[in-house]
Amino acid sequence: MKKTIWTLCMMCVFALGISFVFTGCGNQNRNDTTDMTTEENAAGNVSSATEDDSLADDVGEAADDLADGAEDAVDDVANGFDSYDDAHDYLLNKLSTDNSDGQYEVRNEKKDVTEYKDGAKGYHFEIYDTSDSSGKKFGDFYVDKENGKIYKKDTKTKKIEEYK
Numbered sequence: 001m002k003k004t005i006w007t008l009c010m011m012c013v014f015a016l017g018i019s020f021v022f023t024g025c026g027n028q029n030r031n032d033t034t035d036m037t038t039e040e041n042a043a044g045n046v047s048s049a050t051e052d053d054s055l056a057d058d059v060g061e062a063a064d065d066l067a068d069g070a071e072d073a074v075d076d077v078a079n080g081f082d083s084y085d086d087a088h089d090y091l092l093n094k095l096s097t098d099n100s101d102g103q104y105e106v107r108n109e110k111k112d113v114t115e116y117k118d119g120a121k122g123y124h125f126e127i128y129d130t131s132d133s134s135g136k137k138f139g140d141f142y143v144d145k146e147n148g149k150i151y152k153k154d155t156k157t158k159k160i161e162e163y164k
Contacts, residue, residue, distance in 0.1 A: 080146040084111040087123045087143040091150060103131040104138060116142040117160045
């Protein structure tokens with residue numbers, strides 16, 4: 001037992017040492033590898049800029065790209081879905097989030113827009129729970145094409161109500 005613990009500790013120390021070597025080598029600041037530029041701002045002050053400024057710009061652009069992607073996803077849900085595939089992915093993600101024990105599958109796929117209640121149109125999905133061997137039907141769901149809301153057909157009353 002002592003030998004196993006000692007070996008494990010030595011492996012951790014070795015991994016930690018290797019990580020210090022790799023991170024330490026990347027943090028060197030040598031004047032011969034950094035291009036210095038001198039810029040004059042509007043007030044006439046001279047400032048020095050390095051290539052590190054471009055790294056900050058890249059990080060800022062990456063953050064902007066992430067924000068744009070998140071905004072697009074929110075817009076899709078708020079403004080509905082233009083494609084069956086987007087609605088399909090959104091519904092399965094929502095069901096998986098709400099019911100972490102379930103694993104869901106769409107069967108009898110029809111990718112056409114259908115009217116599901118009083119002039120409202122959306123995509124129809126027959127969802128089956130595949131988390132166990134029974135594979136029983138979980139329900140009929142509709143994702144509204146215009147507003148992105150999810151609706152479920154009640155098996156007893158046959159009414160279509162908003163899924164929350």
